[in-house]
Amino acid sequence: MSSLPQVPPTRIDFSPEDRAWITARISEVLETGRLTLGPYGEQFEAELSKSMAVKHAVVVNSGTASLEIMLRAMNITGKDVLVPANTFFATAAAVISAGGTPVLMDTDIATLSTSLVEIERRITPNTVGIMIVHIAGFVTAEMPAIAAFAKKKGIWLMEDAAHAQGSTLDGKHAGTFGLAGSFSFYPTKVMTSAEGGVIVTDDDRMAEEARLYRDQGKAGFLTNTHIRMGYNWRMSEPHAIIGLRHLQNFPAMIKARRRIAERYDAALGDGAAGLKPFAVPKGCVYNGYKYVAMLPDGVDRKTVKAWLRENHGVNCSGEVYEVPLHKNEVLKHLDPGDLTQSEIACNRQICLPLFASMTDAQADQVIAGVRAAKAAGVL
Numbered sequence: 299m300s301s302l303p304q305v306p307p308t309r310i311d312f313s314p315e316d317r318a319w320i321t322a323r324i325s326e327v328l329e330t331g332r333l334t335l336g337p338y339g340e341q342f343e344a345e346l347s348k349s350m351a352v353k354h355a356v357v358v359n360s361g362t363a364s365l366e367i368m369l370r371a372m373n374i375t376g377k378d379v380l381v382p383a384n385t386f387f388a389t390a391a392a393v394i395s396a397g398g399t400p401v402l403m404d405t406d407i408a409t410l411s412t413s414l415v416e417i418e419r420r421i422t423p424n425t426v427g428i429m430i431v432h433i434a435g436f437v438t439a440e441m442p443a444i445a446a447f448a449k450k451k452g453i454w455l456m457e458d459a460a461h462a463q464g465s466t467l468d469g470k471h472a473g474t475f476g477l478a479g480s481f482s483f484y485p486t487k488v489m490t491s492a493e494g495g496v497i498v499t500d501d502d503r504m505a506e507e508a509r510l511y512r513d514q515g516k517a518g519f520l521t522n523t524h525i526r527m528g529y530n531w532r533m534s535e536p537h538a539i540i541g542l543r544h545l546q547n548f549p550a551m552i553k554a555r556r557r558i559a560e561r562y563d564a565a566l567g568d569g570a571a572g573l574k575p576f577a578v579p580k581g582c583v584y585n586g587y588k589y590v591a592m593l594p595d596g597v598d599r600k601t602v603k604a605w606l607r608e609n610h611g612v613n614c615s616g617e618v619y620e621v622p623l624h625k626n627e628v629l630k631h632l633d634p635g636d637l638t639q640s641e642i643a644c645n646r647q648i649c650l651p652l653f654a655s656m657t658d659a660q661a662d663q664v665i666a667g668v669r670a671a672k673a674a675g676v677l
């Protein structure tokens with residue numbers, strides 16, 4: 299182990315003031331007993347919808363729940379949904395849980411997203427919708443074209459924007475290009491409510507369905523009449539309080555992330571140090587969720603990560619993703635057999651440490667580590 303100070307892969311920041319603000323309000327809801335589906339959840343929803351310039355925000359207890367609710371609201375039983383091969387397990391698992399079949403699409407290696415050409419290649423008469431995932435916080439410049447294509451075909455477009463809160467394309471927020479968008483407030487995301495998620499939509503019916511589904515499909519808060527196959531997907535008030543506080547800090551947090559990403563770009567962007575960082579798509583202002591770079595062909599990621607950790611105290615963050623969906627035991631039956639770009643994107647990427655409270659000195663330690671890896675022939 300290096301004697302250098304360690305740069306962690308990520309960090310979740312709640313200042314002493316944040317903690318005091320949160321605990322005061324948690325104490326208050328413990329006192330009142332209003333512990334779930336209460337005013338803090340409503341305030342969180344109002345502030346989330348305002349921050350993304352969208353009509354409705356419905357908070358739930360995870361980003362997996364928000365995905366499944368959106369899909370259930372569209373009644374996908376027996377239908378196909380186009381899903382990227384390079385995404386988190388939950389994007390596809392939610393389709394299966396909601397009764398549909400995920401059809402995997404290959405990766406557009408330039409943006410880590412899905413190209414319109416690939417969507418056109420995979421669509422069939424059984425396709426009812428497209429789920430786009432904004433990997434690393436990048437929003438592909440093709441989003442308006444993808445939305446127009448979905449409209450033309452009479453299918454829906456929804457977004458798993460778990461990585462992309464605060465990212466925009468030509469000023470429009472990730473998660474607002476189609477019928478609905480899903481976000482996650484899991485601790486490693488750009489902001490957190492400990493656990494949590496949200497559905498954002500301009501569609502009144504979708505918002506109403508989401509509220510039904512998240513509370514056991516009940517016709518109303520105080521009734522026991524169930525009109526949908528819902529579940530307990532409610533967000534508790536303590537979670538909403540934590541999320542509200544992070545949302546207040548959110549603009550500053552993503553600004554700080556972007557600043558570090560720009561520092562990496564300035565030092566490593568030309569590829570001379572062996573890594574080839576991904577360029578933010580044209581028109582996209584990204585939230586700095588992940589700093590993803592491609593390793594030279596044939597270089598083993600595990601070796602590079604171990605070398606950076608042991609020799610330079612650099613702990614890389616988790617990939618997005620280490621393996622594409624069809625390489626997971628439980629999803630291998632979904633492999634259509636030609637997802638080569640996804641395999642390359644997953645095999646060759648590495649994610650440098652990136653978090654809001656990262657210092658310039660920590661970023662420079664990472665940059666020095668990468669340069670040293672190149673000089674040592676590790677890269």
Ligand SMILES: Cc1ncc(COP(=O)(O)O)c(C=O)c1O
Binds near residue numbers: 388458
């Ligand atoms: C792309 C993507 N989709 C869905 C999820 C699921 O969110 P959660 O962990 O809040 O259920 C995550 C994060 O964990 C994610 O990264």
